[in-house]
Amino acid sequence: xxxxxxxxxxxxxxxxxxxxxxxxxxxxxxxxxxxxxxxxxxxxxxxxxxxxxxxxxxxxxxxxxxxxxxxxxxxxxxxxxxxxxxxxxxxxxxxxxxxxxxxxxxxxxxxxxxxxxxxxxxxxxxxxxxxxxxxxxxxxxxxxxxxxxxxxxxxxxxxxxxxxxxxxxxxxxxxxxxxxxxxxxxxxxxxxxxxxxxxxxxxxxxxxxxxxxxxxxxxxxxxxxxxxxxxxxxxxxxxxxxxxxxxxxxxxxxxxxxxxxxxxxxxxxxxxxxxxxxxxxxxxxxx
Ligand code: SAM
Numbered sequence: 001x002x003x004x005x006x007x008x009x010x011x012x013x014x015x016x017x018x019x020x021x022x023x024x025x026x027x028x029x030x031x032x033x034x035x036x037x038x039x040x041x042x043x044x045x046x047x048x049x050x051x052x053x054x055x056x057x058x059x060x061x062x063x064x065x066x067x068x069x070x071x072x073x074x075x076x077x078x079x080x081x082x083x084x085x086x087x088x089x090x091x092x093x094x095x096x097x098x099x100x101x102x103x104x105x106x107x108x109x110x111x112x113x114x115x116x117x118x119x120x121x122x123x124x125x126x127x128x129x130x131x132x133x134x135x136x137x138x139x140x141x142x143x144x145x146x147x148x149x150x151x152x153x154x155x156x157x158x159x160x161x162x163x164x165x166x167x168x169x170x171x172x173x174x175x176x177x178x179x180x181x182x183x184x185x186x187x188x189x190x191x192x193x194x195x196x197x198x199x200x201x202x203x204x205x206x207x208x209x210x211x212x213x214x215x216x217x218x219x220x221x222x223x224x225x226x227x228x229x230x231x232x233x234x235x236x237x238x239x240x241x242x243x244x245x246x247x248x249x250x251x252x253x254x255x256x257x258x259x260x261x262x263x264x265x266x267x268x269x270x271x272x273x274x275x276x277x278x279x280x281x282x283x284x285x286x287x
Contacts, residue, residue: 005036013118022202
């Protein structure tokens with residue numbers, strides 16, 4: 001049985017509605033309820049939202065469906081703000097995924113917050129989170145960086161600024177620029193850094209290529225690159241502690257600790273073998 005929305009009482013306010021990034025049935029039941037019940041609908045692409053509503057049997061009825069995107073925001077925002085000021089519920093969906101995530105919605109949300117309206121969301125799919133979920137890279141801390149600049153020099157500088165960020169990086173990229181991005185990544189981050197190219201997630205030709213930056217660049221070198229793509233890159237390996245680091249820390253620790261305690265705390269802090277640090281501490285305190 002096809003899921004369809006239920007008519008619910010919505011408080012006046014702005015509802016950011018996440019929509020599928022591929023599989024139409026990834027819409028949430030609550031998103032369908034909101035699309036069924038909002039007084040006013042707005043979308044980055046009205047045809048896409050209309051189509052999604054048709055798939056799920058959500059009637060538009062005599063409600064307005066307004067277009068709101070990057071190029072008409074200044075003209076369209078006052079209309080949506082006026083609806084909010086009249087106490088209406090306004091649902092906004094971007095073309096796919098979560099609004100505001102490399103998609104319009106920020107200025108609208110900010111204006112609604114400034115005017116004191118309720119701003120809430122029906123959360124759901126986002127390609128960034130879907131890619132992080134399947135990449136096989138640490139997910140405890142990540143940075144979503146969006147699209148890299150398309151011009152070569154600006155892109156390389158942008159990547160250089162990200163190279164040492166201690167978090168897994170999530171980038172969006174177009175198929176036409178994937179190879180150039182992977183080449184720059186290999187040069188700037190090092191060919192051994194682990195990465196995953198996540199393509200067409202939740203769609204028929206979903207594919208995840210995992211490996212070092214060198215491996216994934218090789219995988220896409222000889223074939224046409226198509227579809228929608230997220231690139232996920234591991235953080236830089238922590239710098240391994242040198243003998244100089246250990247010596248400097250030991251000197252400080254020995255000022256207030258016994259040889260044994262100083263060696264134990266420095267070995268633990270730097271992840272070095274206790275025996276090795278203890279020998280170093282003995283030498284330092286003897287000399
Ligand atoms: N707001 C959306 C979200 O929450 O994911 C992202 C919109 S952004 C304009 C579109 C980009 O998202 C695409 O160029 C691609 O990098 C990524 N993307 C969207 N759908 C995808 C999918 N099914 N598989 C892989 N990447 C996808």
